[in-house]
Amino acid sequence: MNVKMNCRNVWCYLWICCIVIITVQVGVVYSDVGEDQTAKFDKHESYRDIFPLSKHNFTQKVLKHEDAWVVLFHKGSIKRTWKTLAVSLRGVISFGMINVNEEPELLHKLGYDLQTGHEARVYPYGSKATKEKYSLESSSPNEIKTEAVKSIPNYILDVKNMGIEDFLVDSFMSVPSRFPLIIFTDSQEIQPMFKSLCLRLERYYNFGHMVQPGMSDLKQLGIENVYLDMPSVMVLTTETTDIQDPKFNAIQYMKSTYGEISYPNVLKFLININRKFRHLLAGDNMSNNKNKVEMTEVLEKESEKFDILESPQVHINVHSDRDFVVDNFIESKLVDEL
Structure with missing residues (x-):
């Protein structure tokens, strides 16, 4: 009887340990993202606020359209402040994101330095030549917003x-x-x-x-x-x-x-x-x-x-x-x- 109880206790102990280990591992995964990071948008959102950009669609989407763009450089997750900014400018400014781990060719083409590059780059409203000449990098959402918004012409x-x-x-x-x-x-x-x-x-x-x-x-x-x-x-x-x-x-x-x-x-x-x-x-x-x-x-x-x-x-x-x-x-x- 004592042997059975001891075995049961051992199994309970091992079960609790497994739960603790799994909980700790899950906690570590989420802590890697950080409190100010968000890996993806909520499922219920029907808005596509930030477009994935690659070497295949960057020129067509960003450079060949007059719309002002904010391009975010990330390594798998994006700060919530950038998502908040994208939502606040929904329809007004286009937002895109480049995964720097997956697009080395595009980064080279854009002249983006992984060591010194900022979190975002603004491509102002206008032609391809205008966008390439007057693009601006910054890690400040406020500065990025100001630069992007002021480039929109007023025809009202x-x-x-x-x-x-x-x-x-x-x-x-x-x-x-x-x-x-x-x-x-x-x-x-x-x-x-x-x-x-x-x-x-x-x-x-x-x-x-x-x-x-x-x-x-x-x-x-x-x-x-x-x-x-x-x-x-x-x-x-x-x-x-x-x-x-x-x-x-x-x-x-x-x-x-x-x-x-x-x-x-x-x-x-x-x-x-x-x-x-x-x-x-x-x-x-x-x-x-x-x-x-x-x-x-x-x-x-x-x-x-x-x-x-x-x-x-x-x-x-x-x-x-x-x-x-x-x-x-x-x-x-x-x-x-x-």
Whole structure:
């Protein structure tokens, strides 16, 4: 009886030892990654925030596209601070990662020194020549963010200086005609997110900016009774394709419906507006072209970064009380353009 008990005790002891050893080994594996490291993204994330880069796709993805890129150099894991930065700039800046243990040929081509090289390199917005000439290395996420964001050009129009009438004419005389989109803000500074959206969607939307709009500005748009929670995004839609008498409605981005203002959310909102209202847009709206209605080239590019899921149905939620009837001033401009 005592022998059996002793054997049982020995087996229990060995079992506990095995558990302790396994626990210690698992602990060692995770401690190698470190508290500020993350080897991979959570499974539930549908966003592809950081693309794996190799000698096979680097030139095509990074250098042959105008988009600004942040390239991270790693040895199997990436600091959480870099992942956080990538998430905060989702859709605005493209992020890629190179495993330095697996891409010696690419590193040589890029002139990256394993001994002295920093954790990240910025390839600014622009041509291949611009990217190669003005790339910058740093291990500071703040410096990397600043350099990447400041390279994004601003093609958003100043609606106050340009004049609302000219802004509308510019929208409808494009081919295809574009939806007038106005961003209302409290300050002159424009968020990088809007600059990037303007670049992506310039063939479909004419982006304008209004700083601290006064009552006279809002009256010109017929929305003086609408509450604007800054920043606020509003798209003007027309009721008919008649460019001589383009009566307007407006669709305001509502956070309660579409979520917080972010690149993916605003993009989905604008894709749905284009699908639903392009056939009524004044001017040559090209709604007979399925690719223009579906924004096919935009979807193909953006779907590499995140899933373009159907957003809530878009409804006209602001009715302008002004009919933007083309007066002699605008009519003469249209004639000149034609």
